[in-house]
Amino acid sequence: MVKFCLQCKNAFWGGQYCPKCEGEIELLDAALPENKKYLPELNIDVRPKYYARSSMLLSCFGFVMALPLGAFIFLRGISSSDNLLLWGSLGIGTVVLVSWGCWYLSHRLFDKQMEAVESKDKELQLD
Numbered sequence: 802m803v804k805f806c807l808q809c810k811n812a813f814w815g816g817q818y819c820p821k822c823e824g825e826i827e828l829l830d831a832a833l834p835e836n837k838k839y840l841p842e843l844n845i846d847v848r849p850k851y852y853a854r855s856s857m858l859l860s861c862f863g864f865v866m867a868l869p870l871g872a873f874i875f876l877r878g879i880s881s882s883d884n885l886l887l888w889g890s891l892g893i894g895t896v897v898l899v900s901w902g903c904w905y906l907s908h909r910l911f912d913k914q915m916e917a918v919e920s921k922d923k924e925l926q927l928d
């Protein structure tokens with residue numbers, strides 16, 4: 802959940818009060834429709850946060866799914882024939898291909914989405 806402070810124009814991950822401002826300045830939720838009107842005023846651009854999150858999900862999905870998929874192909878193949886080298890290399894190849902492919906795709910996806918982000922007068926929030 803991205804929240805922002807109207808006083809210092811910074812954005813934060815959650816929290817109720819601004820950690821940078823003195824006193825208890827309430828943070829506003831960036832996702833709420835009534836707060837959308839303030840977003841162009843902010844000093845930072847919150848879009849990279851969302852883009853990075855979708856890319857992370859994709860690469861994480863690839864790394865998580867690659868091993869079971871490779872193991873499935875290997876076990877399925879080895880149960881129908883005794884060609885260990887063939888099914889072993891197919892299984893390992895699947896693990897490498899799926900995890901690398903998802904990592905590569907998430908990188909491409911992030912770069913593609915970031916093309917629309919102008920970074921001249923705003924600080925990108927990438928943390």
Ligand SMILES: [Zn+2]
Nearest residue numbers: 806809819822
């Ligand atoms: Zn603040």
